[in-house]
Amino acid sequence: MHEETHVPFQSVYVVTVSDPVKSGDVVQYTVNTTERSNGSEFTVTRLYDDFDYLQHCLLTENPQHGIIVSILTTDMPTGGGLQ
Numbered sequence: 034m035h036e037e038t039h040v041p042f043q044s045v046y047v048v049t050v051s052d053p054v055k056s057g058d059v060v061q062y063t064v065n066t067t068e069r070s071n072g073s074e075f076t077v078t079r080l081y082d083d084f085d086y087l088q089h090c091l092l093t094e095n096p097q098h099g100i101i102v103s104i105l106t107t108d109m110p111t112g113g114g115l116q
Contacts, residue, residue, distance in 0.1 A: 045069060081105075 045068065052063040060081040067074050084105055091102050 043069065 047067045047069060049065045050062050051065070062079055062081070062084075063076060065074060065076045068114045082087050088102055088105055091097075091100065
């Protein structure tokens with residue numbers, strides 16, 4: 034009988050959200066994306082509202098079973114960044 038080897042899921046990208054900067058009512062974050070296969074890195078800045086819109090789209094426009102969408106917080110992270 035053929036024995037199957039279970040390979041745990043590993044994402045294609047590593048995404049880190051860090052360096053929150055608040056200016057008035059606007060919060061801006063640095064988003065760094067690294068591709069696991071070749072180490073390519075991309076860095077962009079995004080506003081809190083961008084994450085809010087993305088969450089809205091994921092939950093209402095095209096809901097997919099099995100995708101976990103974190104609750105957004107308006108609190109400023111204290112050091113380290115988010116992954």
